[in-house]
Amino acid sequence: MLEILSDNWLLLLVGQWPNGPMGGLVATVGLALASLALAFPIGVLLALGRISSHKIFYWPATAVVYLVRGLPLIMFIFWAYFFLPLLIGNSVSGVVTMAAALIIYEGAYLSEIIRSGIQALPAGQMEAGRSLGLSHMQTMRKIVLPQALYNTIPSMLSQFISTVKETSLGFVISVHELTFAAAQVNNMLLTKPFEVFTLLALTYFVLNLILTGIVKLVEARMGGTRTVTA
Amino acid sequence: MIEFKNVSKWYGDYLALDDINATVRQGEVLVVCGPSGSGKSTLIRTINRLEPIQKGNILVDGADVYGGGSLDEMRSHIGFVFQSFNLFPHMNVRENLMMAPVLLKRMGKSQARDHAHALLERVGLGHKADAYPGELSGGQQQRVAIARALAMKPRIMLFDEPTSALDPEMVNEVLLVMKSLAAEGMTMVCVTHEMNFARDVADTVWFMDAGRIVEQAPPEQFFAQAQTERARKFLADIRH
Numbered sequence: 001m002l003e004i005l006s007d008n009w010l011l012l013l014v015g016q017w018p019n020g021p022m023g024g025l026v027a028t029v030g031l032a033l034a035s036l037a038l039a040f041p042i043g044v045l046l047a048l049g050r051i052s053s054h055k056i057f058y059w060p061a062t063a064v065v066y067l068v069r070g071l072p073l074i075m076f077i078f079w080a081y082f083f084l085p086l087l088i089g090n091s092v093s094g095v096v097t098m099a100a101a102l103i104i105y106e107g108a109y110l111s112e113i114i115r116s117g118i119q120a121l122p123a124g125q126m127e128a129g130r131s132l133g134l135s136h137m138q139t140m141r142k143i144v145l146p147q148a149l150y151n152t153i154p155s156m157l158s159q160f161i162s163t164v165k166e167t168s169l170g171f172v173i174s175v176h177e178l179t180f181a182a183a184q185v186n187n188m189l190l191t192k193p194f195e196v197f198t199l200l201a202l203t204y205f206v207l208n209l210i211l212t213g214i215v216k217l218v219e220a221r222m223g224g225t226r227t228v229t230a
Numbered sequence: 231m232i233e234f235k236n237v238s239k240w241y242g243d244y245l246a247l248d249d250i251n252a253t254v255r256q257g258e259v260l261v262v263c264g265p266s267g268s269g270k271s272t273l274i275r276t277i278n279r280l281e282p283i284q285k286g287n288i289l290v291d292g293a294d295v296y297g298g299g300s301l302d303e304m305r306s307h308i309g310f311v312f313q314s315f316n317l318f319p320h321m322n323v324r325e326n327l328m329m330a331p332v333l334l335k336r337m338g339k340s341q342a343r344d345h346a347h348a349l350l351e352r353v354g355l356g357h358k359a360d361a362y363p364g365e366l367s368g369g370q371q372q373r374v375a376i377a378r379a380l381a382m383k384p385r386i387m388l389f390d391e392p393t394s395a396l397d398p399e400m401v402n403e404v405l406l407v408m409k410s411l412a413a414e415g416m417t418m419v420c421v422t423h424e425m426n427f428a429r430d431v432a433d434t435v436w437f438m439d440a441g442r443i444v445e446q447a448p449p450e451q452f453f454a455q456a457q458t459e460r461a462r463k464f465l466a467d468i469r470h
Contacts, residue, residue, distance in 0.1 A: 122314070122316070124312055124314050124316035125316060125318070127280055127310075127312070127316065128310075128312065128316035128317075128318070129318075130280070130302075130305065131278055131280070131305055131308070131309075131310035131379075132305070132306065132329075132330035132334075132378070132379070132382060133302045133303065133305045133306025133307075133330060133334055133382060134302065134330060134333065134334070135302050138333060142329060142333065143318055146320050147318075147319065147320050150320065
């Protein structure tokens with residue numbers, strides 16, 4: 001197994017780059033990072049819709065969240081794969097397709113995390129802002145969201161770990177990421193699938209173990225600071 | 231001036247305010263007391279529309295609180311102090327005081343900063359401008375909360391049980407700030423169980439029971455010869 005790793009580490013790390021698109025582990029992490037970063041504003045907007053008292057915001061946001069959470073990710077990958085090119089009238093690369101599917105999917109999940117963060121704040125924070133004469137949106141922007149988003153950082157990092165694992169589904173539409181690279185290695189070696197896919201599993205596992213450690217560190221650092229008294 | 235005209239409020243089937251008719255004069259210091267569940271917190275929260283009402287009108291300086299005017303504008307002239315302080319924990323004390331005046335363009339930044347420092351000096355916390363709310367005692371937090379409300383230069387101050395969440399030794403520092411405000415002629419409505427404060431500072435005491443204002447009297451009269459059995463029992467209970 002070590003031999004497979006020493007022979008193919010570059011392919012597993014960056015795919016065919018610089019002679020082809022960036023792939024491997026770097027593409028996996030990059031795709032997860034970019035998707036979650038772009039899903040974040042969508043998550044905030046959906047969360048605001050979900051807690052809105054206006055039906056025109058509440059119902060669409062709720063419908064999106066329920067729909068996304070009620071369907072497997074691979075449905076969104078298929079939809080993005082077949083309909084995104086029709087929608088924008090151009091062919092779309094696998095990585096963009098995958099990112100599009102992930103952004104919608106993660107946006108819905110992030111929105112529920114953010115919504116719970118907003119609703120976990122004492123109602124007195126909103127009342128205090130409104131009593132000073134701030135509008136609902138001003139209070140959201142200056143008082144509620146800064147606290148809610150800060151408090152949900154650990155949950156959002158956990159969502160990042162899920163996203164890293166979900167990028168492996170990009171394999172079905174030939175996105176050059178870690179699983180795709182491992183499959184390439186497997187196709188070259190032909191006789192060592194057990195070793196190759198154990199190596200793949202270990203790579204995901206170690207990566208996520210490190211990320212989990214980061215989440216724990218962040219949680220420990222956040223503990224006790226900026227808590228609301230009474 | 232605050233005028234309640236036939237104000238009724240229900241929580242579902244429960245009648246929380248029952249046809250309130252009363253007036254708070256300009257510069258008056260009013261203490262609202264009564265047993266828990268009598269509607270006093272609900273009453274004070276209707277003045278800046280933190281609670282909807284189902285019947286009647288409330289006029290603040292002639293403007294209908296539940297009418298079509300700008301609610302945010304109206305609220306910015308009414309300071310509200312909460313039982314649980316509700317300081318913004320992600321901002322330091324100075325930022326807590328500066329945020330609303332700057333955001334609502336009442337003051338420039340440097341003017342708001344000077345004003346914030348003057349207010350903090352006034353509540354005895356000039357040295358805490360850089361502290362975060364989580365680093366302050368309850369009494370200090372409540373004094374900051376009063377200063378934050380004053381930062382908008384309100385015409386009226388509402389206090390909803392401002393000392394009820396405090397340890398006994400911190401009650402006085404908050405009451406002293408409230409007394410100094412009263413001495414300056416601020417119009418104040420205070421829901422409180424601090425009967426000594428009522429006796430020393432209030433112009434009028436309202437005693438509430440079951441959603442009604444049962445008695446309205448100057449404090450000396452209310453404490454010496456309450457008119458209703460319910461008020462006499464309340465006074466006897468809180469003295470023990």
